[in-house]
Amino acid sequence: MLTARTKSGKQICLGYDYKKDVLQTLRNKEEFHCPVCGEKVILKLGEQRIFHFAHNRGGDCRDLYEHESLYHMEGKRQLFQWLNRQRIRAELEYYDKEIQQRPDVVFFHNGKKFALEYQCSTIPESIFMKRTKNYIQNGYHPLWIIGGNHIHQKKKNIVSLSNFHYLFMRGTTEGKYYIPSYCPNHQSFHIVGSILSYSVKNAFVQTTFIPLNKLVISTLLNPHLKEQLPIDSWHRELDKSHLHWSLHPSPQQQRFLHEIYHQNLNPYLLPPEIGLPVRHSILITTSPIIWQTYLYLDGLATKQPGGIIRLEDIRRSINRRIKRKEIIIRNLPQFEHTDPLDAIIDYLFQLENLGFLSRKGEGIFLIKKQLKIPMSNREKEENMKAFYQKYRRIYVKG
Numbered sequence: 434m435l436t437a438r439t440k441s442g443k444q445i446c447l448g449y450d451y452k453k454d455v456l457q458t459l460r461n462k463e464e465f466h467c468p469v470c471g472e473k474v475i476l477k478l479g480e481q482r483i484f485h486f487a488h489n490r491g492g493d494c495r496d497l498y499e500h501e502s503l504y505h506m507e508g509k510r511q512l513f514q515w516l517n518r519q520r521i522r523a524e525l526e527y528y529d530k531e532i533q534q535r536p537d538v539v540f541f542h543n544g545k546k547f548a549l550e551y552q553c554s555t556i557p558e559s560i561f562m563k564r565t566k567n568y569i570q571n572g573y574h575p576l577w578i579i580g581g582n583h584i585h586q587k588k589k590n591i592v593s594l595s596n597f598h599y600l601f602m603r604g605t606t607e608g609k610y611y612i613p614s615y616c617p618n619h620q621s622f623h624i625v626g627s628i629l630s631y632s633v634k635n636a637f638v639q640t641t642f643i644p645l646n647k648l649v650i651s652t653l654l655n656p657h658l659k660e661q662l663p664i665d666s667w668h669r670e671l672d673k674s675h676l677h678w679s680l681h682p683s684p685q686q687q688r689f690l691h692e693i694y695h696q697n698l699n700p701y702l703l704p705p706e707i708g709l710p711v712r713h714s715i716l717i718t719t720s721p722i723i724w725q726t727y728l729y730l731d732g733l734a735t736k737q738p739g740g741i742i743r744l745e746d747i748r749r750s751i752n753r754r755i756k757r758k759e760i761i762i763r764n765l766p767q768f769e770h771t772d773p774l775d776a777i778i779d780y781l782f783q784l785e786n787l788g789f790l791s792r793k794g795e796g797i798f799l800i801k802k803q804l805k806i807p808m809s810n811r812e813k814e815e816n817m818k819a820f821y822q823k824y825r826r827i828y829v830k831g
């Protein structure tokens with residue numbers, strides 16, 4: 434840890450740049466205590482590691498700091514100094530006795546109190562949720578930043594994102610989603626934006642690297658995000674992951690396969706309009722192929738052109754599937770309220786753009802033509818080609 438108190442109660446914060454000899458002198462005449470448990474701590478002034486305080490062996494408080502890596506300490510120190518340079522009132526390792534939590538940095542911006550948690554190690558989702566809830570209930574705005582060492586780029590525009598990563602997700606005022614990340618080694622933020630997940634583990638993203646000194650706090654809290662997706666690579670990756678999980682399905686995927694075989698559908702012969710990328714599909718953990726197929730089965734498959742689909746009915750059937758755990762909703766602790774129906778609405782609008790539906794009024798769509806289920810691989814390929822030509826015109830911007 435980087436903060437301790439002297440015997441007289443003076444706070445020493447190593448987030449500021451102290452010279453080594455100044456600290457050596459201080460160490461010779463002072464005793465340091467942990468602001469959380471009050472125990473004596475040692476000031477470490479090694480050559481390799483960043484100057485820091487450490488508890489003696491034993492004691493109750495050790496767990497809190499024991500596994501703190503150099504990477505984490507260096508990162509929070511850089512973030513603290515970055516806020517200081519912007520003349521933002523900030524405190525490093527502020528311990529809030531009331532809620533017994535100690536965010537890495539507390540700072541004030543636009544009249545709001547923020548709890549910055551710079552997280553470089555994986556913690557259980559339940560702890561993440563609990564801490565976040567506790568912050569919100571006590572007047573803090575949580576700002577979780579994930580360590581850059583957790584962002585694994587698989588290909589250009591593709592990163593592995595687990596449930597843990599999604600806990601860090603935030604929204605911009607434009608309603609776009611992003612995950613803020615920081616790497617102290619590169620002294621650079623990575624803003625992982627325009628996230629479109631195509632499987633439980635992987636997502637298409639637009640990652641922007643911004644050096645620490647080129648970014649201000651207001652931009653970190655509300656970055657401008659580009660939105661563009663190569664639709665053919667989307668389908669390629671979707672197909673690959675689909676093939677993978679249909680060979681090794683999870684219980685949830687098994688139920689899906691069972692249901693669609695029962696409905697005489699072949700999971701490899703779905704039309705290109707099932708599995709479309711839509712912005713709010715991030716609210717749903719389940720693959721877009723699965724939830725869009727369910728939507729097709731529940732609302733579209735049985736109706737003829739001229740028929741009506743009501744959003745209310747769709748909400749009911751989706752809720753039923755959520756209850757049965759056929760569709761899994763994502764935990765997004767930093768949002769006050771999210772509605773998975775937003776993903777469904779995006780999708781219906783996309784089908785409208787593609788000429789399958791037309792809006793008849795609030796929450797009502799008219800079926801203009803039915804989705805065509807391919808009967809063979811050849812037919813699937815042909816549908817795909819025709820789809821790309823149409824889809825490019827309506828979706829990909831710029």
Ligand SMILES: [Zn+2]
Nearest residue numbers: 467469470494
């Ligand atoms: Zn302690």
